[in-house]
Amino acid sequence: MFDDRPPDTPVRYRTSNVGERIAILPATCKVGxxxxxxxxxxxxxxxxEGVVRVSCNACNENIDVDHFxxxxxxxxxxxxxxxxxxxxxGVVPVMVEPRSRS
Numbered sequence: 001m002f003d004d005r006p007p008d009t010p011v012r013y014r015t016s017n018v019g020e021r022i023a024i025l026p027a028t029c030k031v032g033x034x035x036x037x038x039x040x041x042x043x044x045x046x047x048x049e050g051v052v053r054v055s056c057n058a059c060n061e062n063i064d065v066d067h068f069x070x071x072x073x074x075x076x077x078x079x080x081x082x083x084x085x086x087x088x089x090g091v092v093p094v095m096v097e098p099r100s101r102s
Contacts, residue, residue, distance in 0.1 A: 007051055008094050010072040012087035020079035027083035029056035030069050030093050037083055045073060065096045 012024040025043060027036055040057035052071050059067035 005070065005094055005096065007070045007072045009088065009091045010074060011052060013075070013078065014082075016079075021076060023052075023078040023081045024084050024087050025052075025054050025071070025081055026069055026088045027085045029059050030066050030095075031056070031059055031064060034058045043081065045077075047073070066093075069093065 008030070014022050014024060016022055025036075028034065029036060029039075029041075034056050036054070036056060042055045042057070042060075043052055044055070045052040050073050052073055053068045054071065055068040056064075
């Protein structure tokens with residue numbers, strides 16, 4: 001399912017009003033065409049590799065080589081995860097198939 005390409009960017013985090021650490025993951029697939037909340041996604045963290053891979057269900061079904069974000073983990077495990085594109089607005093993802101994002 002995954003390969004050894006370099007991570008796209010570090011995971012973004014925030015702290016809730018009760019002090020919980022929350023990981024913020026991109027809300028749109030890496031290709032830029034699908035809302036992960038609508039089509040579904042899978043987030044698989046590897047502490048050994050220090051990354052979390054966020055795979056878009058729709059892109060994965062269509063066999064798109066760029067179906068997943070690879071994000072670098074830092075610090076302690078978060079209490080929960082949220083989807084939000086805002087913290088990733090300036091990120092240029094590492095793409096296997098060069099193309100412009102929608």
